[in-house]
Amino acid sequence: MSKRKLTKRQTWRVEKIQEEKAKRAQQKESGIAEQLNAGELGDERQGQVIAHFGTQVEIESSADGAQRYRCYLRANLGSLVTGDRVVFRPGAEHNGVHSGVVETVLERSSELSRPNPYNEIKPVAANIDFIVLVIAPEPEAHSNLIDRYLVAAENCNIEPIILLNKTDLLDERNSARFDQMLGAYEALGYRTLLVCSKEDSSLSELKEFLNGRISVFVGQSGVGKSSLIATLLPGEELKVGALSENTRKGKHTTTTARLYHFPAGGDLIDSPGIREFGLWHMSEDEVLYGFRELRPLAGYCRFRDCAHGQEPGCAIRTAVEEGKVQPERFQSYQRILQTLTEL
Ligand SMILES: Nc1nc2c(ncn2[C@@H]2O[C@H](COP(=O)(O)OP(=O)(O)OP(=O)(O)O)[C@@H](O)[C@H]2O)c(=O)[nH]1
Numbered sequence: 490m491s492k493r494k495l496t497k498r499q500t501w502r503v504e505k506i507q508e509e510k511a512k513r514a515q516q517k518e519s520g521i522a523e524q525l526n527a528g529e530l531g532d533e534r535q536g537q538v539i540a541h542f543g544t545q546v547e548i549e550s551s552a553d554g555a556q557r558y559r560c561y562l563r564a565n566l567g568s569l570v571t572g573d574r575v576v577f578r579p580g581a582e583h584n585g586v587h588s589g590v591v592e593t594v595l596e597r598s599s600e601l602s603r604p605n606p607y608n609e610i611k612p613v614a615a616n617i618d619f620i621v622l623v624i625a626p627e628p629e630a631h632s633n634l635i636d637r638y639l640v641a642a643e644n645c646n647i648e649p650i651i652l653l654n655k656t657d658l659l660d661e662r663n664s665a666r667f668d669q670m671l672g673a674y675e676a677l678g679y680r681t682l683l684v685c686s687k688e689d690s691s692l693s694e695l696k697e698f699l700n701g702r703i704s705v706f707v708g709q710s711g712v713g714k715s716s717l718i719a720t721l722l723p724g725e726e727l728k729v730g731a732l733s734e735n736t737r738k739g740k741h742t743t744t745t746a747r748l749y750h751f752p753a754g755g756d757l758i759d760s761p762g763i764r765e766f767g768l769w770h771m772s773e774d775e776v777l778y779g780f781r782e783l784r785p786l787a788g789y790c791r792f793r794d795c796a797h798g799q800e801p802g803c804a805i806r807t808a809v810e811e812g813k814v815q816p817e818r819f820q821s822y823q824r825i826l827q828t829l830t831e832l
């Protein structure tokens with residue numbers, strides 16, 4: 490375990506160095522942006538960041554037939570992430586690549602953020618409407634892990650939905666258990682959906698749900714995220730490959746968060762980092778906040794530093810005893826607190 494931790498830390502260190510390099514390059518490039526004579530730029534228009542390439546962003550225009558522009562950033566814009574809505578001005582076209590300059594970033598409706606080991610919370614995508622938490626009978630979905638993902642989603646204030654994939658693997662033995670489990674999450678106000686990524690016909694309710702929104706798919710390895718995305722975005726792999734060849738920094742296309750359009754409506758933002766969402770260290774306060782039924786009880790225990798164990802006057806344990814909180818969720822809450830130090 491400690492080995493994995495070290496590797497992760499090293500990875501972050503490398504990323505940190507790259508980030509600093511990128512920042513220096515951006516300062517240089519924003520100089521280029523400033524030099525672009527106002528006369529060479531077209532009128533302001535709105536667009537959205539669909540990918541990030543070091544110091545430049547790929548913007549899709551909301552107006553002119555979803556034309557894409559490789560844009561420099563004006564100085565002092567801060568860092569942009571995929572999903573950001575911007576005001577930009579188109580520039581010249583070279584070899585079929587349209588250039589431009591981002592002038593303003595519009596306010597984000599949400600941020601998908603994750604902390605690094607230096608405890609800096611960094612947004613990795615913006616304006617996400619839904620976190621689709623994919624679970625499956627195989628690898629088996631444990632409530633504890635589901636709750637961890639839900640806690641992370643709640644802390645970003647982005648609505649999670651629970652999607653049970655591989656319904657073809659449901660049988661008499663396990664379907665009652667999943668019914669009960671999903672019912673318990675619905676009682677907490679979480680929306681649940683059942684799909685089988687191998688059967689396109691099972692995806693119509695999901696497609697309807699994704700339409701008109703920006704979503705991310707998260708969940709444990711092997712639950713079928715790639716399979717689902719492949720069914721929902723037919724041919725997308727080809728497009729990504731084609732783009733990598735054309736772009737100077739094409740190799741980034743596989744690791745950067747990228748926004749894709751579902752043919753049936755709605756968008757997906759996807760990257761390996763986003764798929765790992767939720768599996769990082771959180772503070773005790775964040776864990777409590779992440780249990781939506783425990784959140785209103787924060788601060789009502791008799792002792793300010795109540796660990797919600799055997800202390801008298803514990804508001805949370807009282808709620809469990811009175812049947813207002815599911816005992817399984819309370820156990821899960823305690824389990825997550827216990828494992829915090831291991832992550
Ligand atoms: N039976 C069944 N198997 C499925 C279904 N969807 C995906 N699988 C299988 O589950 C396995 C894992 O699927 P992936 O799509 O790679 O899962 P993933 O969540 O993207 O996994 P990572 O890439 O490791 O994060 C593959 O062998 C798929 O063929 C399904 O609906 N039913």
Ligand SMILES: [Zn+2]
Nearest residue numbers: 790795797803
């Ligand atoms: Zn307490």
